[in-house]
Amino acid sequence: MKLFVDTGDIEEVRQAAQWGIVDGVTTNPTLISKSGKGFKETVTAICDILPHGDISAEVVATNYDDMLKEALEISSWRENIVVKVPLIEPGIRLVRTLSEKGIRTNVTLVFSVSQALLAAKAGATYISNFVGRVDDISDDGMNAVAASVEMIHNYGFDSEILVASVRHPLHVVQAVEAGAHVSTMPFKIMQMLFKHPLTDIGLKRFLDDWNAAGLKVM
Ligand code: E4P
Helix, strand or coil, rough: EEEECCCCCHHHHHHHHCCCCCCCCECCCCHHHHHHHCCHHHHHHHHHHHHCCCHHHHEECCHHHHHHHHHHHHHHHCCCEEEEEEHHHHHHCCCCCCCCHHCEEEEEECHHHHHHHHHHHHHCCCEEECCHHCCCCCCHHHHHHHHHHHHHHHCCCCCCEEEECCCCHHHHHHHHHHCEEEEEEEEEHHHHCCCCHHHHHHHHHHHHHHHCCCCCCC
């Protein structure tokens, strides 16, 4: 499973990149607006920190012609950019156009299998299935993820199901169980994945015993 960080904070990307386990970054207009920096400046800085990662940057126009102009501009900034496109009618048309040009896409704001089907048929590289926002309205966001993963396998689509709107580590575990291809999550949730109280207790005991015996590595 690929792990992406969902952030517009360059410092968080820098820290996460040091772990050597991060496969990409997802941004959205809200995250970019919180970064305090310009769109291009933020996205290109993230691309340069993770040159082998997939970095999603989203168009903000909602009509086909302007979406296409923005997509071509954004994709020209760096080779590792994936153009993020909302699942609306001109968005699906745009994904088809970009896919024919060899430009990779991440279809966002996907909540149902029927929407995921449209994105897959248009040639989306990634399909961002939001889970937390569905849980927030008392439904189970992971249901659509499991069904969409099954659809991708049943019909042999090339798209990868990306679990987005992740709110806690259990969402990551459920994404693994559903066989999702990617999980994107806030930096603080990725940090939480490291944590287990028995790891901390176990490490303390090892080190206490080692130090009590007066041992040295070299
Ligand atoms: C995904 O790419 C989105 O940026 C993100 O996961 C949305 O998360 P939220 O529902 O917590 O805003």
